[in-house]
Amino acid sequence: MADKTLGQIAGDGLWSNNVAFVQILGLCPLLAVTSSVVNGLGLGLATLLTLVLSNVTVSAIRNIIRPDIRIPVFVLLIAAIVTAIELAMNAWFHELHTILGIFIPLIVTNCSILGRAEAFASKNNIGRSFVDGLTMGLGFAAALVLLGAMREVLGSGTLFAQSHLMFGEAARALTVTVFADYKGFLLAILPPGAFIGLGLLIALKNVIDQRRARAPQPAPAAAGELAAE
Amino acid sequence: MPLKKMLLSAALLGLFAVLGTALVAFTYENTRERIAQNERDNLLQSLHALIPPELHDNDPVADRIEVSDSALLGSRMPQQVYRARKDGTPVALALTAVAPDGYSGDINLLIAINHDGTLAGVRVTGHHETPGLGDRIEVARTDWVLGFSGRSLANPAPEKWKVKKDGGVFDQFTGATVTPRAVVGAVRNALLYYQEHQEQLFGYAPDAAAPAVPAPEQPGEGKPMTPENTHG
Numbered sequence: 001m002a003d004k005t006l007g008q009i010a011g012d013g014l015w016s017n018n019v020a021f022v023q024i025l026g027l028c029p030l031l032a033v034t035s036s037v038v039n040g041l042g043l044g045l046a047t048l049l050t051l052v053l054s055n056v057t058v059s060a061i062r063n064i065i066r067p068d069i070r071i072p073v074f075v076l077l078i079a080a081i082v083t084a085i086e087l088a089m090n091a092w093f094h095e096l097h098t099i100l101g102i103f104i105p106l107i108v109t110n111c112s113i114l115g116r117a118e119a120f121a122s123k124n125n126i127g128r129s130f131v132d133g134l135t136m137g138l139g140f141a142a143a144l145v146l147l148g149a150m151r152e153v154l155g156s157g158t159l160f161a162q163s164h165l166m167f168g169e170a171a172r173a174l175t176v177t178v179f180a181d182y183k184g185f186l187l188a189i190l191p192p193g194a195f196i197g198l199g200l201l202i203a204l205k206n207v208i209d210q211r212r213a214r215a216p217q218p219a220p221a222a223a224g225e226l227a228a229e
Numbered sequence: 230m231p232l233k234k235m236l237l238s239a240a241l242l243g244l245f246a247v248l249g250t251a252l253v254a255f256t257y258e259n260t261r262e263r264i265a266q267n268e269r270d271n272l273l274q275s276l277h278a279l280i281p282p283e284l285h286d287n288d289p290v291a292d293r294i295e296v297s298d299s300a301l302l303g304s305r306m307p308q309q310v311y312r313a314r315k316d317g318t319p320v321a322l323a324l325t326a327v328a329p330d331g332y333s334g335d336i337n338l339l340i341a342i343n344h345d346g347t348l349a350g351v352r353v354t355g356h357h358e359t360p361g362l363g364d365r366i367e368v369a370r371t372d373w374v375l376g377f378s379g380r381s382l383a384n385p386a387p388e389k390w391k392v393k394k395d396g397g398v399f400d401q402f403t404g405a406t407v408t409p410r411a412v413v414g415a416v417r418n419a420l421l422y423y424q425e426h427q428e429q430l431f432g433y434a435p436d437a438a439a440p441a442v443p444a445p446e447q448p449g450e451g452k453p454m455t456p457e458n459t460h461g
């Protein structure tokens with residue numbers, strides 16, 4: 001594990017060990033907020049920031065923490081970081097904070113964050129932990145955005161609706177109406193739509209993996225880029 | 230485990246508890262004013278969306294009293310009343326109220342009532358309803374809540390102050406009936422409250438120490454709101 005190159009760590013986080021599609025962690029926020037791209041992106045970025053900060057902090061203190069108290073210390077740190085991020089979002093992205101509501105504080109309970117702290121950051125140096133947190137977070141955020149896009153197009157017939165909540169008034173024009181006069185498809189917005197959508201995305205990832213396994217030389221770096229799209 | 234090791238572990242744990250608390254306290258101190266300002270800005274914006282600024286010449290945020298009526302305003306906590314006046318004559322007021330029977334707990338409302346008892350408008354100021362379903366009560370999502378404007382206790386008649394599913398005139402949402410039902414009920418109750426206390430509400434001096442408007446008897450019709458069902 002310790003011999004992995006940064007590229008391999010990144011490939012893991014973005015694709016081959018993706019939090020949402022392979023580890024199937026953090027399902028509660030993943031399924032709950034992905035009813036639109038903007039909601040998914042908002043929560044994805046908050047989770048990404050939490051993962052990076054917690055990984056770096058845990059890695060920085062990994063040599064002074066005794067094994068028997070490491071879990072409570074990790075939980076304390078993660079809870080403090082998430083609370084700070086929640087207050088900051090309330091101050092600077094007030095409306096988005098209102099929409100995401102309870103799911104921002106609930107980032108604390110996202111298993112992937114404690115999981116990365118325990119499985120990776122507590123055994124690796126700060127640089128590698130940073131890359132791991134960044135790519136794991138990006139992989140998770142990409143999953144949220146993809147699922148959000150699927151559900152928003154199917155459920156509401158739009159894309160990037162309410163972007164102004166994140167990017168200011170100028171972004172109002174970003175909203176794409178995919179189907180004009182769309183009546184809405186409730187199943188996509190409801191929780192079952194999230195499960196079905198996630199299932200389809202996981203299936204798609206597995207199909208791509210199988211195709212690549214049959215192809216002569218899969219390049220890990222290309223895989224990373226693919227997942228980041 | 231030797232005592233020394235245990236003490237060291239405890240000390241380390243304590244140290245990180247202090248560090249974590251310090252981080253939260255620091256962030257809180259640095260965001261508190263901004264968050265309060267955001268909330269005040271939102272309030273002013275909401276007030277002006279309901280009571281146009283040109284209709285009054287006072288500052289409704291300052292001309293504020295607190296009232297409490299757990300039956301009609303939906304909460305045991307004091308609620309705010311913002312009065313709008315022109316040349317000292319009452320024009321309208323906006324009061325906060327709670328729909329305690331939302332799908333996920335309380336729905337906070339801002340209800341503006343013209344002096345003649347018609348609704349100037351209603352806005353949802355806070356809720357925990359399901360994203361994509363119950364949150365269609367937000368004006369940012371749909372126009373539903375605008376349907377209250379111009380209504381009063383005479384329009385429609387009190388027994389029609391319900392969602393269509395319950396035999397009333399107000400639309401519910403596909404997949405979410407509990408939320409609009411709660412809002413419709415809370416708005417009707419606020420109108421009843423206004424009817425009972427109209428003169429007192431405009432009469433009290435601003436910021437008087439929470440004048441205790443006596444709670445009226447529960448009106449005969451309509452479901453009583455029980456605090457027990459606020460946490461579903």
